[in-house]
Amino acid sequence: MIEVRELVRTGCNSAQTKRGGTNETVSALSDTPYPIDLDSVRGAFPPGIEAPPLLVDFAGWLDGRPWGSVGCFSLQGQFSDHAPIIDGSPLRDRFSLFMRLPDGSAVGGWYGAGLDRDNPPIVGLGSEGDYELLAPSLDGLLAKLTSQQFDDTWSDLKPREEVECQTVELAQWLAGRPQGEPTVAEEMSSELPDFRGFMEKWSREREDYWANHRLMAELGWRLAAHLPKGKKPWDQTRFEVAIVGAQYEARVLSRGPQPFEEAASIESLLRDLREEMRRAQPELGLWYAMNFGLHADGRVMPSFAYDVRPTIDGEPALLSEAKADLARAPRPERWVPKWLV
Structure with missing residues (x-):
């Protein structure tokens, strides 16, 4: 059976593939069902908010249908940490991201200020x-799937041409639901807040925040020997850090993860950062892994992983140490990773 990564490689709305035999490709696609992970979808909603019955029922309707027949996506939940957002961890409770597109884009509910938490915009x-x-x-959103009302930027939400379209069946299913959801797309209300403006403002502010953060400034100073040789804005030296309880490891990414001389001297700095972030947003708990880039001008731009179980000294981090962190910095139940339960 063709893998989802092959679907990503071939794209969504191309009329035919570039390698031999359209019939073979059509057959393979027709045999590939939509990837659905309802547990992760439910877990992607903010604490205190449950996945709506319409979404759960849609997952049931979609189950087993050919991938691409109503759009090119998977129903899989993710946190804002892993979405294409700069420093997305603090926004976990602002989104319920239940759909992934082949290019890494995400789709879901937005719980902005003043919006209906029971029925947020998508x-x-x-x-x-x-x-x-x-x-x-x-x-x-489901009505727009039936009418294929998406521009080129979001063309992955349209059916794939190589697969038999099932948007009519989706419209019939929507029309037959007891609640009578509309089968034509609703008009976008002019009263809804400016989502693009919100995200652009967030990106600017988070970049400024980390560029001027005192601990990041000191980290950049201590790692000055590793400044990238290039002077272009995108030139950077990458590092990865793992902290789980008393365990710690830091590596520079140079032809693979490598130890570096300053690793021990920056441990206390990184632990101070971890504690500061816990105090600022205690519901997130403590992060277990951090990646950051050291730019040519000394700026450090980090990203944080709260759910991954990192490897330390070649072995998975000790569960006892991770559970000690969890006891000290508890999280909402649905934000506790499965490996830690």
């Missing part, structure tokens, strides 16, 4: 920085 977080309010509600 937004797209594009892998190339395209932020768009796609529909005023989940009902509206």
Whole structure:
């Protein structure tokens, strides 16, 4: 059976593939069902908010249908940490990202200020920085799937041409639901807030925040020997850090992860950062891994992983140490990773 990564490679709406035999490709695609992970979808909603029945029922309707027949996506939940957002961890409770597109873009509910938490607007977080309010509600998103009302930026939400289209069947299913959700896309209300503006403002502010953060400034100073040789804005030296309880490891990414001389001297700095972040947003708990880039001008731009079980000294981090962190900095139940339960 063709793998999902092969679907990503071939794209969504191309009329035919570049390697031999369209019939073979059509057959393979027709045999590939939509990837659905309902547990991860439910877990992607903010604590205290449950996945709406319409979304759960849609997953049931979609189950077993050919991938691409109503759009090119998977129903799989993810946190804002892993979405195309700069420093997305603090926004976990602002999104319920339940759909992934082949290019890494994400689609889900947005819980902005003043919005209906029971029926939020649906937004797209594009892998190339395209932020768009796609529909005023989940009902509206499904209706747009039936009518294929998406521009080129979001063409992956249209059916794939090599697969028999099932948008008519989706429209019939929507029309037959007891609640009578609309089968035509709703008009976008002018009263909805500016999602693109919100995301662009967030990106600017988080970049400024870390560029001027005192601990990041000191980290950049201590690692000055590793400044990249290039002077272009995108030139950087990459590092990875793992902290789990008393365990610690830091590596520079140079032809693979490598030890570096300053690793021991920056441990206390990184632990101070970890504690500062816990105090600022205690519901997130403590991160277990951090990646950061050291830029030519000394700026350090980090990203944090709260759910990964990192490897330390070649072995998975000790569960006893991770559980000690969890006891000291508890999280909402659905934000506790499965490996830690």
